[in-house]
Amino acid sequence: MTTFPDLDYVHKQQGQQNQELNLCADDYSLLTDLYQLTMAACYTGEGIEQRRASFELSVRRLPENFGYLIAMGLTQALEYLAKLRFSPSQIAALQATGIFAGVSDRFWSLLAQGKFTGDVWAVPEGTAVFANQPLLRVEAPLWQAQLVETYLLNTINYQTLIATKAARLRDVAGESATLLEFGTRRAFSPQGSLWAARAALAGGLDSTSNVLAALQLGQKPSGTMAHALVMALSAIEGTEEQAFSAFHRYFPGAPLLIDTYDTIAAAQGLAAKVNSGEMQLTGVRLDSGDLVDLSKQVRSLLPNVPIFASGDLDEWEIARLKAAGAEIDGYGLGTRLVTGSPVNGVYKLVDIDGIPVMKQSSGKVTYPGRKQIFRSFIGGKVKADRLGLLGESSGEEQPLLQLVVQQGKPTQPLETLETIRQRTTASVASLPEQTRRLDRPVALEVEISEKLQVLTQQTQKRRRASDLPQATAFG
Structure with missing residues (x-):
């Protein structure tokens, strides 16, 4: 040889x-x-x-x-x-x-x-x-x-x-669901993350959180917020509610991540502000826990606010959530989309x-x-x-x-x-x-x-x- x-x-x-x-x-x-x-x-x-x-x-x-x-x-x-x-x-x-x-x-x-x-x-x-x-x-x-x-x-x-996984996700979730690509941190390389974002969008997803990919493709990047913001501001300012208010001060109406501590307590606090007209909210995101049960409870508190779910989701998990009656309007797809x-x-x-x-x-x-x-x-x-x-x-x-x-x-x-x-x-x-x-x-x-x-x-x-x-x- x-x-x-x-x-x-x-x-x-x-x-x-x-x-x-x-x-x-x-x-x-x-x-x-x-x-x-x-x-x-x-x-x-x-x-x-x-x-x-x-x-x-x-x-x-x-x-x-x-x-x-x-x-x-x-x-x-x-x-x-x-x-x-x-x-x-x-x-x-x-x-x-x-x-x-x-x-x-x-x-x-x-x-x-x-x-x-x-x-x-x-x-x-x-x-x-x-x-x-x-x-x-x-x-x-x-x-x-x-x-x-x-x-x-x-x-x-x-x-x-x-692209195939994205097409399957769209097919299972339905045309009305919002599907976001969140896979950059789990893609196999920086170059791979750009290709993954492009293929996911071409395969049927609505948007990507990858800023470079979105801008190069003439798209608007999408995302919510990080647990770190809630943890940092609530520790300094005193409450999770103050963290939400601070985020909305700079990004009015943006979706909020509500499962850092107590999901239902966070939803109750937001419901009070939404119902009083003090806050406009375009969505809340659930990233952990029993998504079926939590989404139903959050829907009862925030009936007109879109609910997004994330956390190692794929087409099989979305099919399971839908079959179980989960109240979810959109999904963030990451690890299982860009790997496999x-x-x-x-x-x-x-x-x-x-x-x-x-x-x-x-x-x-x-x-x-x-x-x-x-x-x-x-x-x-x-x-x-x-x-x-x-x-x-x-x-x-x-x-x-x-x-x-x-x-x-x-x-x-x-x-x-x-x-x-x-x-x-x-x-x-x-x-x-x-x-x-x-x-x-x-x-x-x-x-x-x-x-x-x-x-x-x-x-x-x-x-x-x-x-x-x-x-x-x-x-």
Whole structure:
């Protein structure tokens, strides 16, 4: 097995540590797995780096108890492809590692002059998809199509997970409920928190507490207040009521967090002020305790004030609260929204220079050739999906994959967040009830077209007839 030097050691010797580890667009080229670069170098050495290759990004299986996925992350994927460049300093840093000492000089020239020049086909963000359907296909020179795998999987896997969970939350809570994204402190990274906020909004949530994400997306951030304010001011001023008054002095009418001490006592005090006309209140938030019982008691005291709930909520807990008759108008979603079962997206070669290829490893078989998803509807509901080859006749079916980048240039303007959210809502509404349910959902069965079946059999026969060994994989 080939071993590479410890990069931390290399950096220490060069005095080049940067422990902030912040990310900007200029760094996109190096935000990849090492083997993407070593593969590109090998292709270059063998003289095949410019061969036309097609890679498709799909999901082998849905996360447990998911009946569908909502495709998301395409906007960031296309931004990455548009800005992909290698600077002289980045090339020098790669050379200084010593890992690439044996590669052709043409590899360095390729990186120095390179940019993404290929085509991209993708399903629009907000579209419901299923296992083994390509969410995206990259058609480009082999070295480019290989190099971009890591970043594309990173953004599309994560945002698809968050958007799907957000869509399920909206489906369970109902259109009238207010759903707020509170997950920044539990997201896997600062960058992840921005993507999570975007995907949650596109998936159906109303707003986010992440100020940077909201402002960058042209939204208004939302939030309530912290227990610390109540604890600090009540300790200094004497009462929880004085803490509420102080907060409203600067943010009139803002929702109040009322469970720091005694939820019902706090609600009683607020009710007296609301009923006397001394205070206007746009909402109260419950973050702990028996939310069913507490919400009912608070509703009796504050009948016209919206009640928000938070505290490790997810779609199953919201369904339970609703079934138990909880008096809750909105939910703050954090930890269980931005974490959870990963989306197992993979990125596999399906065609090289017009030759269909497929992976045949046990349990990880892929379909060969460039493909299209054909969706049929009846009465506004999804009837069936057919996975076929690009160029097959669609008839009355709707082809889902669209050409979004051609020769490195976008073919259409970026969609607004509202447009994507509307598509998400329509996509979920079009799915069969058994696919949308939380308890043992049944994913839509995807038909494999006759032409794709024939191509698969031909590709398998060609492999068996070859003296080459079966393909292996890293994942």
